[in-house]
Amino acid sequence: MGRKDKIQKTNAVRILDRQKAEYELIEYATDDGQLDGISVAEKTGQAEETVYKTLVATAGTGKYFVFVIPVAGELDLRKAAKAAGEKKIEMLHLRDLTDVTGYVRGGCSPVGMKKDFPTFIDESARTLGRMIVSAGKRGLQMKLTPDALVRASDAVFAPLTK
Secondary structure, three states: OOOOOOOOOOHHHHHHHHOOOOOEEEEOOOOOOOOOHHHHHHHHOOOHHHEEEEEEEEOOOOOEEEEEEEOOOOEOHHHHHHHHOOOOOEEOOHHHHHHHHOOOOOOOOOOOOOOOOOEEEEHHHHHOOOEEEEEEEOOEEEEEOHHHHHHHHOEEEEOOEO
16 A cells, blocks of 8 residues: 555544645654754744644543643643633643553644543634644644644633743
8 A cells, every 4th residue: 555655644643634624744853852842843943933732631530631832831720720620730740641642742632632631722822824733743743723723622722821
């Protein structure tokens, strides 16, 4: 079976394809070990304000929430808890990330996790023509409209950053 390209499709990409969403895949080198979003923006040549990171938080056993915020931003846990309708949330321990989401650190996409978790995108994304988030593996990002990401992840916009 021949493939048009060398990029291995992730769950996130398959979901976008099923929804017939317009997106662009962007590959970048990960051999330097840097996984932070700011270095991703630099490596992909994308404007930092268009690159978003995916964070997972918990409000106790079995209660998980996904937050998509600008790479240079910091999640405000109070705002995140309010958006999620919880009194308090805390960041998920990295050791639990793969078990909960199916994704690894540096390759966690808000689309195509093991289960559907309530997902929130920082309201700053509303003003963007296109935004960039992980496509589900290290070294691969996807560029799409904020509305396409909302549809693909069943997300809502909310104020999330400090």
